[in-house]
Amino acid sequence: MAAKTLTIDGKQITAEEGETILQAATEAGIKIPTLCHLEGVYDIGACRLCLVEVTGTPKLLPACTLKVAEGMEVSTDTERLRKYRRMTLELLFAERNHVCAVCVANGHCELQTLAYSQGMEHVRYEYTFPKWNVDNTHRLFGMDHNRCILCTRCVRVCWHIEGAGTKNVSGRGGKSKIITDLNQEWGDSESCTECGKCVMSCPTGALFQKGSTVGESERDRNKLEFIVNAREKKQWNA
Amino acid sequence: MGNTAPELKQPPAKAPASHPSGDKRFKILEVHMKKLQFKQDALIEVLHKAQELFGYLEDDVLLFVAHHLKLPPSRVYGVATFYHFFMLKPQGQHTCVVCMGTACYVKGADKVVEAVQNELKIKAGETTADNKVSLLTARCIGACGIAPAVVYDGTVTPRQTPESTMEQINKWVKS
Amino acid sequence: MILNDLIAVKEKELASQKKIVLRCCMAAGCISSDSKGVKEQLEIAVTEAGMQDEVEVRGVGCMKLCCEGPLVAVDPKNELYVKVTAENAPSIIASLKGGKANVEQTDPDAAFFKKQLSIVLANSGIVNPERIESYIAADGYLALHEVLNEMSPKEVVEAMTKSGLRGRGGAGFPTGLKWGTVAKSPGAKKYVICNADEGDPGAFMDRSVLESDPHSVLEGMAIAAYAVGADQGYLYVRAEYPLAIARLHLAIKQAKSLGLLGAGIFDSPFNFNVEIRIGAGAFVCGEETALMMSVEGKRGTPRPRPPFPAESGLFGCPTLLNNVETFANVPAIYRNGAEWFAGIGTEKSKGTKVFALAGKIKNTGLIEVPMGTPLRTIVEEMGGGAPDGGKIKAVQTGGPSGGCIPSQHLDTPVDYESLGKLGSIMGSGGMIVMDEGTRMVDVARFFMEFCMDESCGKCIPCRAGTVQMHNILDKILKRKATGRDLAKLEELCDMVRNTSLCGLGQTAPNPTMSTLRFFRNEYEELLQPDTFGAGATHSQPVTK
Numbered sequence: 001m002a003a004k005t006l007t008i009d010g011k012q013i014t015a016e017e018g019e020t021i022l023q024a025a026t027e028a029g030i031k032i033p034t035l036c037h038l039e040g041v042y043d044i045g046a047c048r049l050c051l052v053e054v055t056g057t058p059k060l061l062p063a064c065t066l067k068v069a070e071g072m073e074v075s076t077d078t079e080r081l082r083k084y085r086r087m088t089l090e091l092l093f094a095e096r097n098h099v100c101a102v103c104v105a106n107g108h109c110e111l112q113t114l115a116y117s118q119g120m121e122h123v124r125y126e127y128t129f130p131k132w133n134v135d136n137t138h139r140l141f142g143m144d145h146n147r148c149i150l151c152t153r154c155v156r157v158c159w160h161i162e163g164a165g166t167k168n169v170s171g172r173g174g175k176s177k178i179i180t181d182l183n184q185e186w187g188d189s190e191s192c193t194e195c196g197k198c199v200m201s202c203p204t205g206a207l208f209q210k211g212s213t214v215g216e217s218e219r220d221r222n223k224l225e226f227i228v229n230a231r232e233k234k235q236w237n238a
Numbered sequence: 239m240g241n242t243a244p245e246l247k248q249p250p251a252k253a254p255a256s257h258p259s260g261d262k263r264f265k266i267l268e269v270h271m272k273k274l275q276f277k278q279d280a281l282i283e284v285l286h287k288a289q290e291l292f293g294y295l296e297d298d299v300l301l302f303v304a305h306h307l308k309l310p311p312s313r314v315y316g317v318a319t320f321y322h323f324f325m326l327k328p329q330g331q332h333t334c335v336v337c338m339g340t341a342c343y344v345k346g347a348d349k350v351v352e353a354v355q356n357e358l359k360i361k362a363g364e365t366t367a368d369n370k371v372s373l374l375t376a377r378c379i380g381a382c383g384i385a386p387a388v389v390y391d392g393t394v395t396p397r398q399t400p401e402s403t404m405e406q407i408n409k410w411v412k413s
Numbered sequence: 414m415i416l417n418d419l420i421a422v423k424e425k426e427l428a429s430q431k432k433i434v435l436r437c438c439m440a441a442g443c444i445s446s447d448s449k450g451v452k453e454q455l456e457i458a459v460t461e462a463g464m465q466d467e468v469e470v471r472g473v474g475c476m477k478l479c480c481e482g483p484l485v486a487v488d489p490k491n492e493l494y495v496k497v498t499a500e501n502a503p504s505i506i507a508s509l510k511g512g513k514a515n516v517e518q519t520d521p522d523a524a525f526f527k528k529q530l531s532i533v534l535a536n537s538g539i540v541n542p543e544r545i546e547s548y549i550a551a552d553g554y555l556a557l558h559e560v561l562n563e564m565s566p567k568e569v570v571e572a573m574t575k576s577g578l579r580g581r582g583g584a585g586f587p588t589g590l591k592w593g594t595v596a597k598s599p600g601a602k603k604y605v606i607c608n609a610d611e612g613d614p615g616a617f618m619d620r621s622v623l624e625s626d627p628h629s630v631l632e633g634m635a636i637a638a639y640a641v642g643a644d645q646g647y648l649y650v651r652a653e654y655p656l657a658i659a660r661l662h663l664a665i666k667q668a669k670s671l672g673l674l675g676a677g678i679f680d681s682p683f684n685f686n687v688e689i690r691i692g693a694g695a696f697v698c699g700e701e702t703a704l705m706m707s708v709e710g711k712r713g714t715p716r717p718r719p720p721f722p723a724e725s726g727l728f729g730c731p732t733l734l735n736n737v738e739t740f741a742n743v744p745a746i747y748r749n750g751a752e753w754f755a756g757i758g759t760e761k762s763k764g765t766k767v768f769a770l771a772g773k774i775k776n777t778g779l780i781e782v783p784m785g786t787p788l789r790t791i792v793e794e795m796g797g798g799a800p801d802g803g804k805i806k807a808v809q810t811g812g813p814s815g816g817c818i819p820s821q822h823l824d825t826p827v828d829y830e831s832l833g834k835l836g837s838i839m840g841s842g843g844m845i846v847m848d849e850g851t852r853m854v855d856v857a858r859f860f861m862e863f864c865m866d867e868s869c870g871k872c873i874p875c876r877a878g879t880v881q882m883h884n885i886l887d888k889i890l891k892r893k894a895t896g897r898d899l900a901k902l903e904e905l906c907d908m909v910r911n912t913s914l915c916g917l918g919q920t921a922p923n924p925t926m927s928t929l930r931f932f933r934n935e936y937e938e939l940l941q942p943d944t945f946g947a948g949a950t951h952s953q954p955v956t957k
Contacts, residue, residue, distance in 0.1 A: 045717035046871045048912045060911055065717045087908045091877035124901065125881045165310030169712065169870070170319040173582060173696070174880050176870035182297055182304075182311040183319075192311060271439065279728075281710035282693055286652070319870075320712040321693030321894075323652050339614030340845045341771035343859055377696060379653050379865070380617035382771035382843075383442045383479025383778045394445035 005050040006072040021063040021074055022050060032076050033085060033114055036151040037064045038201055041160045047151060049085055049114070052076045060084075086120045095174070096132060097146040098204070103211045104144075105205030111149060135180070137187030140210055141199050143178070148206040151177050154198035166192045178206075257302060263291045264302060271306050278307050281317055284326055294325040322377075330365040330372035332410045335389040339378030342386035346399070350386060351375060353400035354407060355402070371410055414672040415680055418556055419549060422891065426550035432468040433509060436486040436538060439472035440624045441656050442617075448483035450499035455485070458503035462510065469545075476538035476624020477526070479778035482520060486538070489523065493521040503843075524794045525776050530757070532765050533741045534781045537625035542660050545667040548628040554673050556747035559683045560636050560866065569640035569747075570596055574752035577763035578743075581607060582699070582736035583814065583840045584916075585762070585829040593731065594723040595641040598731035605634050605728065608704055608736040609650040609657070611750075612696040613812030614863065616843030618767040621739035621779055623650070623657035625665035632685060633740030636747060638685045641733050646687040647708050659721060661689055696867035700915045701726075701734045703869065714871045715915035736841065738767055751955075759785030762828035772809070772845035775800045782827070789823040792846060793910035803848040807931070811840030813860045814920035816927025836927040838920070853932040854939060857925040858886040864921035875918030878909040882925065889936060893942045899936060903929065 002017045008025050015024035020043070025032050035047040045062035052063045055073035063076065075081070091110065092098070092233045100106050132145035150169070155178065158167040166189055170179045180186045199207045210216070232234075245271040257264035270287045274280040284307065288299050295318055304314040320325045336342075336351050351362055354373050358366050365372040384396030390406055437452045455470045476484040480769040481495035485505060501516045508514035533539070541547040548554070560569055574589025580645045595603060603889055607630060623630065634646050649672040650658050668674040670693045690708050697703045698713040705727045707713040726732025742764060746754045758764050762784035768791065771777045782791060788808055792798070799805050807817040816837030818825065825831050829839050832876055844916030847856065885902045888894040906922035906929075913919045929936060 010394070044871070045914060046873070048872055048874055048914065051912055061719055067719070072313060074781070084908055084912050088873050091881065094881065095877045126884060128880065128884075136831055149873075150876070153698075165312055168312035168316040169657065171870070172315050172320050172697075173866060173868040173870045174876055176876070179312055182300060182315050191312075277710075279708070281711075282707065283691065286691055288692065316712055317710070321695050323692075323694035339813065340843070340859070341615045341777075343614075344772050344845060344847060344851055344856075366682040376653065377612065377694070377867075378614035378616070379622040380611065380767055381442055381445060382615050382617050382845075384445060384482070385771060385777070387445070394441065395446050396442070 001078060004068045004070045004072075006068055006070070008074045009076055013192060015068040017068070018035070019068050021052060021061075021066045021072075022067050023069060025074075025076060030076060034064060035110060035114065035120065035149070035203060036153065038153045041156040041201075043151070044114050044152065044156075047087055047149075051084065052080060053078055053081065053159065078134055082118065085114075086165065087117050089115050089118060089120045090123045090125055092149050093120075093123045096128075096130060102214045103147060103205040104208045105147070109205060110203035130174075132177075135186050136183040136210075137194070138189075138194075138210075139187065140194060141186065141196065142208050142213070143180075143186060144206055144208070145177060146206075147204045148178055149204055150178070151203060153201040154176075154207060157197040157201045161224065162193060162195050162197050163189050164193050164195075165199055183214050257298075259298075264299075267291055267299075267302070268306060271303075276307055278309055281307060281309065281314065284316055285314075289324060294328050296326070297409075298310075326366075330368060330369050332391055332407075333372045333374060333389075334407060335374045335376050335379075336398075337379045337381065337385070337387045338375045338390070339380075339385070340383060341382035342378075345385045347386040350388065350398055350400050350403050353363070353404060357404055358407070358411075364410075371407060414678075415740065416562075419554060422549045423545055423552070425560075430550075431760040433464075433469070433490075434488040435468065435470045435505070436473045436476070437470060438474070438476045438482060438484045438538065439542075440475040440621055441654075442475070442479040442844050443482035443484060444656070446482050446496075447499060448497075451483050451497045451502045454499045454502040455506060457537070458506035461503075462506055464506070464509070465658050467732030468506070468509065471541050471690045472543065473539060474537045474542045475621040475779055477529075477779045478519070478683070478776060480776060486521070491521055493519050495519045517857070525778075525780070525797070528786075528790060528795050529781050530765050530783050531781050532745050532754075532757075533622060533629075533738055533767050534625070534779065535745065536629060537621060537779075540626060542625050542627055542662055545628060545673075547673060548626070552748060553628050553744070556744040557632050557673070558679050560747055561641060561683055566596060566640050566642060569636065572747065572751045572945060573640065573743075576746045576754040577758075578739065578746065578754065579762065579829065580735060581738035581742070581766070581841065583838060585810065585839060587771075588735065588739055591723060591735070592637060592640050594721075595731050595733040598724050600731045602645075602728075602730045603641055604727045604730055604732045605638045605641065605643045605646040606704065606708065606732060606734045607634055607646065607648045607740055608699065608701070608734055608767075608939065609648055609654075610692045610699045610704060611651060611654075611737070611841060612699045612867075613814075613841050613843045615769065615771055615809070615812055615845045616841050617769045618779060618842045620654050620657055622737050622741050622767070623654065623771075624660055627660050628668065629741045629744055630661075630737055631664055631668055634687060635674065635678065635685050635741050636936045637733055637735065637740065639683055640770065640861040641731075643733065644684045644686065646685060647690050647727070648687060649690045649692060649698070649704055649708055651692045658689065658691060659797050665689070682900075695869075696863075697869045697915070697917050700917060703915065704734070705732065712869070714869045715917075717914060738842070740759055759826065759828045761830055766827065766839065766842060768827075768842045768844045770844050770846070773799050773803065773805075773848040773851070774846040783826045785826040787824050787826050789816065791827065792823060792933075796846065799846070799848045802851070805846055806849050806851055807847045807853070809837075809845040809847060809856070809922075809924075810843065811838035811923070812843045814838060814916065814923055815840045815843075816923050817847070817856065817931065818927075836923065836930055838923070853928040853935045855888055856887065857928045858883065858890060860924035861886055861921065864917065868917065868921075872914035872918060875913040875915075877920065878913075879904055879921055881905055882909070882922070886925065889939050892939050894939070894940065895941050897943055899940060905948045 013028040033049045043064040045065040051060040053075040095156040135143045156173045180189045304311045362375045388398040447749045483497045485494040504515040570592045578588040579585040695713045698707045700715045703713040703715040720730040861883045868875045870876045910922045
């Protein structure tokens with residue numbers, strides 16, 4: 001493998017031929033924001049967050065699929081790129097129902113983290129408030145389409161690593177939806193191996209393990225009555 | 239992942255040679271797939287044939303295709319819903335496709351659609367309750383020289399107006 | 414088949430030609446006006462008049478003036494009958510015996526026809542698209558023979574580069590350069606694909622070429638395959654064009670039976686097979702990487718380039734992808750020489766361009782003009798201006814990826830660079846004329862809705878950005894938007910254009926941007942005043 005020398009954000013680095021800009025930058029300690037990228041599965045260049053500027057190329061190119069070349073000059077953090085990244089995130093937040101406060105992924109959500117790190121303070125676009133359902137039929141996992149950003153990481157791990165092909169995308173455009181088998185309930189799936197890789201790969205709260213949602217938090221109302229009676233009436237008949 | 243071991247499930251049933259329903263159309267579809275050597279990249283050709291035979295693509299048909307091409311059902315469903323030509327629901331006895339290409343649009347195709355929607359009380363893409371008429375719109379049928387064009391049951395008809403369209407539709411409704 | 418056989422077919426066909434030929438348009442437009450019935454009646458009338466030996470009734474492809482169809486031309490009398498019906502058609506036969514034809518005529522030497530220069534459409538309306546002999550009689554497959562016997566693949570590519578032909582699908586990439594790249598790409602298996610997924614609403618050039626002269630496309634594909642070293646071709650046609658598909662199937666069958674497709678063409682070691690793949694209603698499949706996904710039987714979602722299809726395309730092999738009109742130019746270039754072709758058009762845009770003229774204009778139909786022809790010549794002289802004395806407001810080119818050119822720029826020559834400067838594109842050739850009654854914001858919304866519905870949904874800017882832009886345009890039309898909304902719209906146009914994955918998203922803002930550039934007042938007239946607070950945009954902080 002031949003080595004290539006290139007410049008990323010003014011820093012001279014060497015990389016192996018065949019490496020992507022994202023790999024080369026990561027090795028050099030330069031962080032490029034990503035969302036649809038997932039280490040270990042093939043890249044699709046869909047989320048457009050890792051777009052970079054390359055001197056001599058009018059178009060912005062995704063770092064996750066762009067291969068290194070000798071003498072390349074790459075900028076990953078220009079004012080223009082930062083602006084586009086913020087707008088991309090705003091568009092995602094306005095597209096479906098991302099309500100962090102009641103989300104299973106609150107605090108460990110990649111979308112939320114990116115919004116903070118990219119300085120997206122608020123969403124200027126109108127929320128579309130679509131009505132998406134939640135598939136809770138699987139005995140171990142659930143899928144909330146309201147939180148889905150269609151990054152297709154789940155589809156790719158199911159296909160590329162597990163090899164089951166249970167998940168795919170149906171429809172197109174804004175009506176795209178992650179499906180299980182023939183768009184049936186997850187619990188009825190014949191092909192799902194219940195390996196859980198899709199849940200692990202999900203960057204948001206769209207795929208989750210059962211028992212972890214806010215709605216599932218158990219509240220024993222009888223205990224409240226017991227304490228009230230104990231404190232006020234001095235009766236401990238639990 | 240998870241502490242509980244996944245339950246063992248029966249492997250998916252092997253593709254039946256023909257369809258248990260005995261419907262001959264499945265046999266024809268299978269012969270067609272065989273002609274295409276059951277090639278997975280022929281999926282779209284196979285779906286075209288299936289829709290030609292059955293009128294629309296119901297789950298049963300999609301599953302039959304998936305089994306024979308040895309593709310995951312999710313892939314077949316994903317392809318069938320990506321392309322607007324494929325119908326997953328049955329259509330009415332008659333179809334009225336109004337071309338909404340640019341040339342037809344600037345010449346009043348939107349008025350034609352509006353008229354039909356108001357008269358039949360259905361939206362574009364829907365079928366009347368008595369299952370007689372489906373109203374559809376097309377992106378462009380390439381008949382721009384004779385705009386606005388409407389396709390009645392497969393027959394392209396030039397220079398349509400809300401009146402001429404309703405005249406044709408009323409014939410169907412009364413039949 | 415060797416050259417002598419080909420010449421024999423040609424001579425036999427010419428010898429059997431009758432004294433009088435009635436050419437009857439059998440393209441989809443005229444068929445919808447019952448040209449089949451017209452042809453039948455003409456045939457009956459010829460038999461009844463006992464003129465079978467001197468008169469041929471020939472079904473031909475598009476005769477271009479679609480608005481006046483069905484059309485019937487009489488050779489060699491140079492008469493052109495319009496709006497022919499099954500009832501009045503027999504009177505044309507009567508006129509051959511000195512009677513009077515009770516059918517409307519139009520002047521075949523009118524500007525609409527005279528200003529045209531036919532290369533791609535040279536056979537359209539002349540040859541019978543359902544008979545390969547008819548194409549061979551018009552020197553068909555001669556270029557393929559010459560290329561296979563007298564030129565090396567390298568020379569074929571060089572000649573293409575010299576001709577200056579640029580891709581007719583929209584972007585105008587130099588064809589010779591593309592062929593050269595595929596030819597040089599290493600790989601034992603290579604493919605040639607013809608993009609016949611003409612998805613632009615308002616464009617029907619490719620449909621007409623396929624219906625009228627399918628063999629020219631097949632011959633062009635075969636020459637390209639020889640140049641790049643491919644032995645397998647695919648024709649990707651939209652399902653909306655059933656007649657084109659039927660004629661292509663027939664043409665492939667006929668070419669195979671004569672040994673002009675298949676193994677050992679013209680007794681050379683060159684093999685080439687063509688398969689038809691039928692699209693299923695997805696505009697995005699006009700994009701080359703999406704089209705290849707679709708040929709592979711998958712969801713037609715585009716992928717980032719590089720790698721370009723020339724290096725890694727269909728099934729991972731080097732693939733040459735050109736559109737119908739590009740391939741249809743190829744045989745003529747090798748028949749007449751690259752210099753001949755390079756002598757037509759402008760410095761940077763060579764040859765001719767076919768346009769589908771439609772909308773609010775008197776003469777609608779197909780025109781082929783040399784590159785560099787001013788828009789005014791096309792719209793006013795050939796098209797006859799707006800109907801009923803109306804005034805032309807703008808000309809839309811390039812469909813959902815193009816823009817609206819206002820009437821003050823009608824003197825612009827039609828070539829890739831000039832249209833680009835005006836914020837539009839050549840596109841595949843749809844040309845929709847709009848008159849004073851057309852509201853430009855409505856046009857912008859129409860195209861944005863189109864892009865929104867046709868977005869594949871893979872990348873975020875196109876999937877979610879078109880929805881937001883469409884909503885703002887809708888809000889403006891409903892007189893509910895303010896200056897802030899307009900600013901947001903413009904910001905989104907810039908963002909979606911620069912960050913989308915494929916051409917669909919990158920060009921989706923074009924109709925909006927071009928109407929904003931030339932008709933900004935129409936937007937501003939609809940805006941509401943910005944009131945402090947009340948017009949503030951919906952905002953919601955991200956919770957911690």
